[in-house]
Amino acid sequence: MRSFTYSRAPSIGAATEIAANGAHVIAGGTTLIDLMKIGVMQPEGLVDINGIGELEGYTIEADRMRFGALTKMSTVADDQDVVDAFPALSEALWKAASPQLRNMATLGGNILQRTRCPYFRDTAFAQCNKRNPGSGCAALDGGETNLHAILGGSEACVAMYPGDLAQTLVAFDAEVSTRGPGGTRIIPFAKLHVRPGDDPHTETILEPGEIVTEISLPVIPAMKNSYYLKARDRESYAFASASAAVGVEMDGNIVRDVRIGLGGVASVPWRANEAEDSLRGQPLTEESARNAGRVAFADAEPLEGSSYKIQLGADVVAGALMAVKSRMGGK
Structure with missing residues (x-):
């Protein structure tokens, strides 16, 4: 792992400013640190958003569920109100990871996790358009494809989105709230991620420095x-x-x-x-x-x-x- 700078943001505004200058946001770190250790991601700086109160906590209301981006997976999975109102959400979180990971991982980080494609995660393979734009795709060039996508792929990439929580969110019209240098916005969850097309390196519509602050869903029967x-x-x-x-x-x-x-x-x-x-x-x-x-x-x-x-x-x-x-x- 290469050297990098580390700062702890006291507020969302400070975090977006630091992130806009090239630092990667870290919360639970269960994906980012792993990718840094194996050399897939080599950020020059990290900005820690843990402890920003505005991003913590959640509410289950009669007409809407709201989850702060820093809410832990385990906290939501174990909440009886969630189990009663939306069992699929609890089940997706339970089945996503071990108790140790659920206790660390946040909802905001979970929905932004990177692919588990072995060619993306192994730097010994030079061909990976997602990790090394323009280099090609080892999977499409005769590689192993049993872990890859059969929907939404392109001629440049067939990497699979790996998350579990996201399936409940996309099916039930969730929205994500964000804050960045340009202000705040609300994004339909179905539009947050982008298909690989010719540029697999671009995975979401988030702008530099833009941070997910909340996930919300309308309560429906x-x-x-x-x-x-x-x-x-x-x-x-x-x-x-x-x-x-x-x-x-x-x-x-x-x-x-x-x-x-x-x-x-x-x-x-x-x-x-x-x-x-x-x-x-x-x-x-x-x-x-x-x-x-x-x-x-x-x-x-x-x-x-x-x-x-x-x-x-x-x-x-x-x-x-x-x-x-x-x-x-x-x-």
């Missing part, structure tokens, strides 16, 4: 009937091969509203809009759930090593939907 299902190589906190955050609102035996967010299969947090459309106005049955799974992956573009994710992802979507139906008593 489908949240209460929600579930997060994650398929992975091992049960002990592996990243998803395919996952789905789903929520359903029923009108009798007919689906009034449904939300489906996909993980482990796309370059960004992915909402399966067409799959949702296939279910609205229909009974929730095993047949309709499986059809929604097929629709969710109709436009998938797998490579040889990632083709298994089409069937796996469809099964995960169907399984999550039927789990929600079971929670509702089979209604």
Whole structure:
């Protein structure tokens, strides 16, 4: 690890000013420090935002949930009000990481975590457009692709977005509040991350010095009937091969509203809009759930090593939907 400067910001304004001059923001550090140790990221400076009171705490209100960016994953996952109001959110956080990591990692840092693509994380591979723009993509040049995206990739990059929390946020119309040198703004979570296109190095629309301050979601009926299902190589906190955050609102035996967010299969947090459309106005049955799974992956573009994710992802979507139906008593 190279030498770097370190400063502790007393306020959001101070943090944005320091970050705008090239320092990287650090909170829990569970991703950044790891990448610094292996040489993937080599910032000249860090600005620590821990202790800024405005970024801590959360509220569960009748019409909206608000989470400060510094709120710990474990704190939210264990909150009974969250479990009751939005079980998929708690489950996504529980399944994301070990207790040690959940106790350190923050919600703001979690949604901005970098890809787990092995070619991005191993500097022995020169070809990585995300780490070394213009160098090529080892995965697309005959490399191993079993961990890569089958949705939202490009001819320059097929790296997968690795998070779990993000699938619940993209499916349920979350927003992120930010503050930067240009002031404050509210960004729909679905627009925060950008697909790789020709420039995989650019992963979000955040400007230099802009810091996520809050994550919020409107409270809707489908949240209460929600579930997060994650398929992975091992049960002990592996990243998803395919996952789905789903929520359903029923009108009798007919689906009034449904939300489906996909993980482990796309370059960004992915909402399966067409799959949702296939279910609205229909009974929730095993047949309709499986059809929604097929629709969710109709436009998938797998490579040889990632083709298994089409069937796996469809099964995960169907399984999550039927789990929600079971929670509702089979209604």
